[in-house]
Amino acid sequence: MRCFVILLLSSLTFFSLPPLAQADHTLSAREGWRSHGTVKSYEALLDDLKKAVKSNGLIVVTQAGPTQAAAARGITIPGNRVIGVFNNDFAVRVLYTSTAAMIEAPIRFYVTENKDGTASLSYKQPSHVFGPYFGQGGEVLQEIAAELDQIFDAIASESLN
Template sequence: MSTNHRLIAGLIFGLVCLLVAAPSAAGVDWPKDGWRVIETSQSYSELLANLKKAVSANDLNVVFDVGPTEAAAKRGIHIPGNRVVGVFNNKFAVDILRLSVPAMIEAPVRFYVTERDDGHATLSWVEPSHIFAPYIEDVGSSDDAKMLRQEAEELDARFSRIASEAAQGK
């Protein structure tokens, strides 16, 4: 093989490597509709701890905290930090249940903490008003629809505060 052929083969190999690596370097392509995403400079474990603290400070409760990272590690598989944190409280549960029994399938509403390739973490969630929108449209009366919309908007405000506090490390 001539020097030119080796050079061309090396360039092609390098370009293929760049093309394969490009999607991971570009980051995650999060859905747009209803999603909120905050990339932080915190580590996965720091953001997770700050999220739980912010949830409590905003009068909500962590209902569940699950993810595949630790279970995968027990199997000898390393994956980046990945945790879903379900958040709600009994006041919202009772109020929403009175307005729409089917809407309660969406509770608790979830935050998603993910670890990026650079070691920092991302906090994401779907806005509660987006989650509950189909139930608002289907609820029996206009008064109930208005009240369910208000509950969802109050959850939007709390989730935004929680996310802001967690992302700032408060």
């Protein structure tokens, strides 16, 4: 009887999930975001992004995504990975301007798989991410954010080509 109840509850939970086919997987324009489509596959874009991060002086600090965990549960979803990047030089420089601003590090890139098998790269511009802290961090934090904007744009350009 206990197994039946567990099976019933598991089934109800699974069938109560919204169908992925109905979800909006596109990333529309959002304030402070950059989003780029590409003809590359999800895996190729992930690999090229990691190489571009390194060649532009940052490091991959975190990676997270639900795709593999969902597959282990028997659920197929499009590729989806968040890659957090930063480096110690920027961390120290930001900390000198605003301790609170460091909650935003690492700053993230978002790689998503599209229905047609291609992938997209999105990210919030560092100046947008650090914007709420400009009052405390002042002009120096604004300069750091602008420098990071240029690096993030270069990483995106390099990874997309």
